Amino acid sequence: MQIISKDQIEAVAEWGAIIQALHNGHLGDRPQNGEFFVGDAEAGLFSRGVVLAGVGAGVKIASIRAGNAARTPSLPNEHAAFLYIEEQTGVVGAFLDGPAITQLKTAADSALAASLLSREDSEVLLVLGAGPIARALTEAYLHVRPKLRHMLLWNRTPAKLEHAVQRIASLGVEVSIVDELEQAVSRADIIVSATSTATPLIAGRCVRPGTHVDLVGGYRADMQEADVELVGKARIFADDRASALASGDLCIPLSQGVIEAGSIEADLFELCQRADFSRSSADITLYKNAGGAHLDLIVSRYVLAAVNA
The missing domain is CATH 3.30.1780.10 (ornithine cyclodeaminase, domain 1)
Known part of the structure; x- marks a missing residue:
């Protein structure tokens, strides 16, 4: 072995x-x-x-x-x-x-989905979180969306992002640490969140039409990175339906009647095997990265x- x-x-x-x-x-x-x-x-x-x-x-x-x-x-x-x-x-x-x-499979999972769900002309990426997964996500997203020109970083402890700023700047991408999260959300073309929060950080009222939102951090039923308003107005996708519906990001709005179990349009198998998938420039797409062995x-x-x- x-x-x-x-x-x-x-x-x-x-x-x-x-x-x-x-x-x-x-x-x-x-x-x-x-x-x-x-x-x-x-x-x-x-x-x-x-x-x-x-x-x-x-x-x-x-x-x-x-x-x-x-x-x-x-x-x-x-x-x-x-x-x-x-x-x-x-x-x-x-x-x-x-x-x-x-780290590799989580970031590649999200990047693969984003290559199918996000707008090709996306230029501004907002990343929530400062851990190893968040760092891997920035690299994977830059690979699938090479037109990204500006990266916004947010974390509850901004000092933890200093090393990330230096690393991303070395890749030729404009990068900044943001304090006002709602303003950053309203600027972003792609939002990826890799936190352990139980209180929603991404407010649906601030998310612009055409944005792709990638929720990575929450894996328990009490963990929620985006509020129910966002979930209710987005086209929803997931890597695995059962795991996604067991996470707070989806099971909480499900319990409140905001969405149904059938609200997930497609999982990653269906996305990869469908040649007819399309999105409009105004669609908000939400991807729940729930993982899977x-x-x-x-x-x-x-x-x-x-x-x-």
Whole structure:
């Protein structure tokens, strides 16, 4: 069994290839998924398993301790690993660094959807959050939307964004940290949020027609990054319907009667396989990135092939 480290994963990471691998993985059969969570918002054990024909199988295991970063800044709140299982033999072929795979698959998931849902002429990107996922999202979005010229960054603790400003500026993109979130929301062509908030940050009244909104952070039923007004007036898409409807961003407006279970127009499999999808310049599109072990599996297989090439 191979043990694939964070450094090995980052050494072979290439956004175009990863996004293409995800796209190809959504052209075939749907996965068989299963998951469980034990614990609460402070401490928990989370696992997702998947079997995907033509790719293999895998299990993601994560332990979550919400107070780690507060007590020890160098210690992340989540520790994880992904086990890759070979399709033909059932052999556990590799043990991959979980956070590194999560960063790649989460950002590539959103970027793939944005390449299909956002306007090609989008120029202003607003990113909420300052963690590793937010950093990966900025890189992936710049790959699929090369016309982006201005990046707005927001975080409750602005000082955490200073390093990101330097990194993004080095890519030739105008970048600024914003204090007035509602004003930034009203300026953006694309809004991506990767936070752990339980109180909505994105106000629907401020979102302009034509905007694409990507909600990444909320994974529990009490977590909500956008308010119900936005959800109610947007065209809704998701990577996985069941996971998306279990997250607060959708299950809260669902419980209030603002949307129905059928309000999700398409998942990522349908988006990748539909040649007739279109959007108007005035449509507000909302994508719920809820994740799924099949995404980890596809990216892990890409990494293994690249490492062993």
